[in-house]
Amino acid sequence: MALYQWLSAFWACFLISGSNQQQLEKSRSVWVEQGLVRGKIYNIDGKHLQIFRGIPYAEPPIGDLRLKKPVKKARWHQELSAVEYGPPCIQFMDFHKNDRFAYANMKRESEDCLYLNVFSPYDHEDESKLYPILVWIHGGSFLAGSGDTGIDMEVVARNLIFKGVALITINYRLGPLGFLNYEDGNVKEGNFGIWDMVMALQWIQANMKQFNGDPSRVTVMGESAGGAAASLLALSPKTEGLVHQAIIMSGSSMAGWAIHRHGNPPWRADNVATYLRSLLGEVPEDSMSRIAKVYRRLHQDRTLRCQKQINEKDTADAIGDDYSKEELKKKMCNYQDIKIECLSSDQTQTQIMECFRKELNFSSMLFRKALSVELGVSKMIVDDDLVPAYGMELAHKYARVPMMTGIAKKEWAHKKAHFYNLNNKPVLSKEDAEEAVFRVIEGSFHEMTSDNIGNDTLRLIANATFIRQMEADIEFVAPAQVEIDGYAANGLPVYVYSFNYLPESHIYEEEKKIYNLFGKDPVTVLRTEKNSLEAFHGLDHAYIFTKGYSSNFEVAPYTNRDEAFAKIFTNMWTNFVKNGDPSTPRFKWPAYTTNSSQHVAINLPLKVIEGDIHWPDGSFWNVEAQMMSKFIPKDSGTVVDPASELTNEERVQLSAYRRAWWALWLLVAALAIIIWSIVIYLVFKKGTSPRAQPYDNILITR
Structure with missing residues (x-):
């Protein structure tokens, strides 16, 4: 069996290698601002495309440039070989x-x-011909992915390049390296991963003519977190003249998970520092008492070593069986490999960032995953520069280019019970379901409100939404509608869709896990999804860049029906890129306006739907639920809860401070009573003494 598998792999590699050699026609070198770049020209089905992989568009963000805005790439003096993808950014x-x-x-x-990577048409008879540019921004919660994930070169050639579009895919910094933020006086710094995208767009303006791309026709497109990024890039004042259109797929900068709104951001420098800082490590060994040293030797646990401990229960799924208990014991604070020596307990955020630039270490994938589970999706922050606002204000005030946007019919249709910890319950009670609903409202809806709201109000909204498809509507439908309304109010061309297509074949979901029972080699686990599903998150772009494949699922077999759908689907997308209108000769796609709200159900056949996208789901969350969020219990006695800007842990600390404060005042009051009692007693005693009596026997004469 092993020999058979080896021979199969050998022949597969041989055939692929031979096929690529037949497709490869010649090399091509072009000049860019920084110097000479060499790529390759391929011949597929008698048509030509040029591919340049791994072109650096900025200086490496390391050393003094770490955790800062990107810096323009300097010149190089020898020809740069651009035939392999550049390294992906650190994955979290x-x-x-x-x-x-x-x-x-x-x-x-x-x-x-x-x-970045360039895929563009090549006409050897007219090397000066220019094509509109499509910039693809990958998704992955701003925590994972790269410009080459889920990219099949031959499929991209047929679906995009040979239809007259130049494609660019980019890498950008992820997790804390791209979205750590801090305050330097009155200035908020962060959004480094989004600044990377801006620099890539600047590189496109300066250099894409050399690759037959038209820098005056640039469309940004992204899905999920990439969709939120594309949404922001189309709105930001910093990208005016760099972005001319946007295609936003299952993501929006209007979403609460995309831009942070209230309270302290989880990825703020001082908060992250508390997960990296080791309490006992801050005390020199020679200054510790004998008792403290003995105590440390007896209790070498994470509670002692970490100022703030990552919740092991919540991160258990992220850790899985990849590490044994013995390996975990060798890890430092919160699964780190290397301790940060320059952190102390009294640093400003700016000082913390300087420390991070020098010593922040992410060599432990376990730590990176656990920290991401603990702190959640990396978010943009309102910095009054790249990101000038959030929510409705951002869309209504800054919308300026044509947009195409949409969502899947049921975004989270493929989510399993274990996402909500329901699989651990032998019997699902009404109380369990109510609590699960409350957690969704607390974790998703609360993120999209302008202000922090109390638990009583959150429970009111949870009770009112018990039978709704909540999470997908809150995170995708409602934000998309806010953005649509903002663009339409500004009189811009807006094309709206619901991706409803579902293949007739099975959808296989693949996962690789390590089970101690089978050793350290990962085991492939395949799950088959029947057609009872509806179109879900990420299925759409699997018909643009591959034949029904994404990183965790695959449509198999990929049928003639799928081929026909992909052709129609990508025709509409490339038509928008080229003409600003996704209509085809056989199908007129109506624009969404304030007077005519229509969208297209993308399926076989295509269908025009009257009304807002997935109405009334978005309307409920954008109108009724927002109205309920203003509710304040009558017995609260206040309009705004002062603690609402704080996290749960900070609220506990505040409560402790309040108790200590009241205890102090009670002590002061008690001391005041005692002192006044003593004073009154002394005055009374003095008033009743014989010496204090009046002299009645004194006569006054004249």
């Missing part, structure tokens, strides 16, 4: 670890990762 979740197309390259992940 392993969504794409086993991606079919990026698997080998994922092993090269690095902080030196700011590279």
Whole structure:
């Protein structure tokens, strides 16, 4: 069996190698601002495309440039070979670890990762011809992914390039390296991963003519977190003239998970520092008492070593069986490999960032995953520069380019019970369901409100929404409608869709896990999803860049029906890129306006639907639920809860401070009573003494 598998793999590699050699026609070198770049020209089905992989668009964000805005790439003096993808950025979740197309390259992940890739038409008879540019921004919760994940070169050629579009895919910094934020006086710094995208767009303006791309026709497109990024890039004042259109797929900068709104951001420098700082490590060994040293030797646990401990229960799924208990014991504070020596307990945020630039270490994938589970999706922050606002204000005030946007019919249709910890309950009670609903309202809806609201109000909304499809509507439908309304109010062309297409074949979901029972080699687990599902998150772009494949699922077999759908689907997308209108000769796609709200159900056949997208779901969350969020219990006695800006842990600390404060005042009051009692007693005693009596026997004469 092993010999058979080896021979199969050998012949597969041989055939692929031979096919690529037949497709490869010649090399091509072009000049860019920084110097000479060499790529390759391929011949597929008698048509030509040029591919340049791994072009650096910024200086490596390492050393003094770490955790800062990107810096323009300096000149190089020898020809740069651009025939391989650049290293992916450091991954903070392993969504794409086993991606079919990026698997080998994922092993090269690095902080030196700011590279882009160019796929464009090539006409040897007219090398000056220009084509509109499509910039693809990958998703992955701003925690994972790269410009080569889920990219099949031949499929991209047929679906996009040979239809007259130049495609660019980019890497950008992820997790804390791209979205750590801090305050320097009155200035908020962060959004480094989004600034990377801005620099890539600036590189496109300066250089894409050399690759037959038209820099005056740039469309940004992204899905999920990439969709939120594309949404922001189309709105930000910093990208005016760099972005001319946007395609936003299952994501929006209007979403609460995309831009942080209230309270302290989880990825703020001082908060992250508390997960990295080791309490006992801050005390020199020679200054510790004998008792403290003995106590440390007896109690070498994470509670002692970490100022703030990552919740092991919540991160158990992220850890899995990849590490044994013995390996975990060798890890430092919160699974780190290397302790940060420069952190102390009295640093400003700016000082913390300086420390991070020098010593922040993410060599432990376990730590990276656990920290991401603990702190959640990386978010943009309102910095009054790149990100000037959030929510409705951002869309209504800054919308300026044509937009195409949509969502899947049931975004989270493929979510399992274990996402909500319901699989651990032998019997699901009404109370369990109510609590699960409350957690969704607390974790998703609360993120999209302008102000923090109390638990009583959150429970009111949870009770009112018990039978709704909540999470997908809150995180995708409602934000998309806010953005649509903002663009339409500004009189801009808006094309709206619901992705409803579901293949007739099975959808196989693949996962690789390590089970101690089978040793350290990962075991492939395949799950088959029947057609009872509806179109879900991520299924759409699997028909653009691959034949029904994404990093964790695959449509198999990929049928003629799927081929026909992909052709129609990508025709509409490329028509928008080229003409600003996704209509085809056989189908007129109506624009969404304030006077005519229509969207297209993308399926076989295509269908125009009257009304808002997935009405009334978005309307409920944008109108009724927002009205309920203003509710304040009558017995609260206050309009705003002062503690609402704080996290749960900070609220506990505040409560402790309040108790201590009241205890102090009670002590002061008690002391005052005692002192006044003593004073009154002394005055009374003095008034009743014989010497204090009046002299009645004194006569006054004249």
